[in-house]
Amino acid sequence: MALLQMRFLPDPILRTQAKKISKIPSAFPKFTDDMVETMIHEHGVGLAANQIGSLEKVCVIQLPDWEEAIVLINPEITDREGEVELEEGCLSLPGYRGVTLRSEKVRVKAMGLDGKTMKIQAEGLFSQALQHETDHLNGIVYIDQLVSKDEFYKIEFDDEGNAEYVQVNQDSALS
Template structure:
């Protein structure tokens, strides 16, 4: 386990499309663990592999709810419902926050760290985080989709957190 360096905007790796992971290997499990360490250290509520310079479809999240740590490989959003508009920040874009319109509830399927197919349903902050991380895998940043971007307030951690 190790803390990796978080790539910052405008590094071009953040704009590339990440590649599917063909199978779970010890290296992929180590990647997922390093991503979790890096996210907790930041601290953040989510992290996508391109944010540590790895163009593979892997994400980790922990929004502090009953799901705990979620590690997902090849995530795909299968269902979206409703709408929420709220503040969002990104570990790769320090100092900025934006109001972003997201689905209120989503389902995402993928593999867990053992390669089992899983489907997770998230609402509110978890739904927001899932959409933010999957965007990262497609080279999309929150500043592309925000209705408004502004300087991060100093007490932002209460609201949503960065991912």
């Protein structure tokens, strides 16, 4: 396995829609294994292909209490229920957090590495990760849908190493 090169905002590939996969490329599953390794190395719970410079429509997710990651090819949200404001960050914009409006529960249809269709029902962190990663594959980053421009923070550390959230202007983070 190998670590892949991360892409960061304002890299335009993060604003580009990924292409639907009709036939699973022969580079899989090595490629998706490398995505998983990169996600774990970066301490993330999810990673979409745009974030490592690919426009294949694939993402990986591994929540903290999972033993293995899942690979989702062509993930699509088919149903949403409820609304909830959640704090969120992104490996492609390190050091920042923002508050977004997410659906509480989602249903997702995707293809696995075996080519079979899977249907997922999720809530909590899994639901949030599914929405975050499918957004990525559609060229959308979480800062595009903050509940308000004011709900955006830079994480700074004081002399004792304690993290604090400093409210910042969204545009300043991207320049």
